Amino acid sequence: MTTTQDPTTGTPVSFLNLVADHAEVRDELDAAWDAVVSTGGFVGGAAVAEFEAAFAEYQQGAFCVGVANGTDAIELILSALGLGPGDDVIIPANTFIATAEAVAHTGANVVFADVDPGTLLITGAAIDAAVTPNTKAVIAVHLYGQMVDMDDIGAAIERHNLLLVEDAAQAHGAEWNGVRAGASSAAAAFSFYPGKNLGALGDGGAVVTNDADLEERIRSMSNHGRSLTSRYEHDVLGRNSRLDSLQARALLIKLRKLDGWNDNRRQAAQWYRANLPEAIVPLEIRSEAVAVHHLGLVQVPVGERDNICAALDAAQIGWGIHYPVPCHEQVAFQGADPVSMPVTEAAAPRILSLPMHPHLTEADVIRVCEVIRGCTAVA
Numbered sequence: 001m002t003t004t005q006d007p008t009t010g011t012p013v014s015f016l017n018l019v020a021d022h023a024e025v026r027d028e029l030d031a032a033w034d035a036v037v038s039t040g041g042f043v044g045g046a047a048v049a050e051f052e053a054a055f056a057e058y059q060q061g062a063f064c065v066g067v068a069n070g071t072d073a074i075e076l077i078l079s080a081l082g083l084g085p086g087d088d089v090i091i092p093a094n095t096f097i098a099t100a101e102a103v104a105h106t107g108a109n110v111v112f113a114d115v116d117p118g119t120l121l122i123t124g125a126a127i128d129a130a131v132t133p134n135t136k137a138v139i140a141v142h143l144y145g146q147m148v149d150m151d152d153i154g155a156a157i158e159r160h161n162l163l164l165v166e167d168a169a170q171a172h173g174a175e176w177n178g179v180r181a182g183a184s185s186a187a188a189a190f191s192f193y194p195g196k197n198l199g200a201l202g203d204g205g206a207v208v209t210n211d212a213d214l215e216e217r218i219r220s221m222s223n224h225g226r227s228l229t230s231r232y233e234h235d236v237l238g239r240n241s242r243l244d245s246l247q248a249r250a251l252l253i254k255l256r257k258l259d260g261w262n263d264n265r266r267q268a269a270q271w272y273r274a275n276l277p278e279a280i281v282p283l284e285i286r287s288e289a290v291a292v293h294h295l296g297l298v299q300v301p302v303g304e305r306d307n308i309c310a311a312l313d314a315a316q317i318g319w320g321i322h323y324p325v326p327c328h329e330q331v332a333f334q335g336a337d338p339v340s341m342p343v344t345e346a347a348a349p350r351i352l353s354l355p356m357h358p359h360l361t362e363a364d365v366i367r368v369c370e371v372i373r374g375c376t377a378v379a
């Protein structure tokens with residue numbers, strides 16, 4: 001360990017590095033843009049169909065429908081399953097706000113459940129505690145790039161006879177016992193927001209499912225409720241939530257890179273484990289899981305996060321907090337009776353996301369760990 005080094009003089013470490021990701025495929029992206037402009041087809045079409053087929057196969061699902069973003073993907077799944085006013089949908093309190101928004105926009109009631117202290121993911125016991133006579137579905141959020149314990153959740157779903165929907169916006173390519181999101185539930189929702197493991201050059205999203213009827217309903221609902229066989233017939237209330245051709249071409253190109261990029265993230269996670277001081281606790285990764293480390297999430301000692309963040313700032317190292325205010329404490333989602341989610345609430349002031357991306361080097365990770373070690377309370 002080099003205690004004499006001035007941390008402010010080292011190389012900056014960025015939180016994400018989309019420029020480096022895209023540099024690897026820049027020629028292909030430029031050619032794709034060219035092809036899209038030359039053909040004049042900008043929404044849907046062959047590029048979208050080709051991406052949908054490739055992504056369904058990648059996720060081990062039968063069908064994929066490209067949509068405008070990940071939030072719409074969740075909402076479309078819930079609506080196509082017939083969920084709405086009068087139904088309770090359980091989601092983890094520890095998730096990005098979009099999971100809760102998607103439920104609320106269907107008219108269904110958001111019911112929060114607590115998470116496991118090691119993985120910070122929803123558990124079967126938390127579902128048992130949250131279930132009501134009106135509960136119809138659970139959204140399992142594979143947060144931070146690790147799938148929830150699908151055996152535990154699957155048993156709870158069976159106990160209470162519920163539908164299982166997956167929010168896989170942070171888990172492209174992640175596995176539980178060799179099975180990927182979308183392969184063993186009603187459907188999984190994906191986001192292709194640029195910073196996700198598989199990101200578009202703008203917004204994008206997808207639904208992966210094995211259910212042919214659900215696929216048809218979502219395909220129609222995401223395209224103005226248009227009949228799939230008759231262009232001018234609208235049998236269901238739809239909306240506009242489609243994937244652009246340019247995004248589909250970019251996603252096809254980047255999908256070929258995804259396994260290698262996820263391998264790099266796993267390598268970076270190992271470097272963190274080897275170099276972080278003991279007081280900094282990385283996310284627990286279960287032995288059944290193949291994690292894709294969307295975020296470099298750690299838990300720091302209570303009261304130390306501000307000091308660590310200030311040291312990271314001084315050293316020009318990127319960081320984030322996912323998420324400092326849990327969903328059930330957000331004003332928009334506070335019901336009449338406040339609920340208590342002790343594990344989520346205890347984790348919120350301790351979580352910190354360190355730089356995590358496919359182009360992180362071992363030297364970058366060692367530098368981040370040394371700067372954290374320089375904060376005396378955790379050294």
Ligand SMILES: *Cc1c(COP(=O)(O)O)cnc(C)c1O
Nearest residue numbers: 069070071096098099169191193
């Ligand atoms: C990003 C994200 C979403 C929403 O995806 P958008 O494409 O931004 O709408 C939903 N859930 C989780 C867990 C996410 O990380």
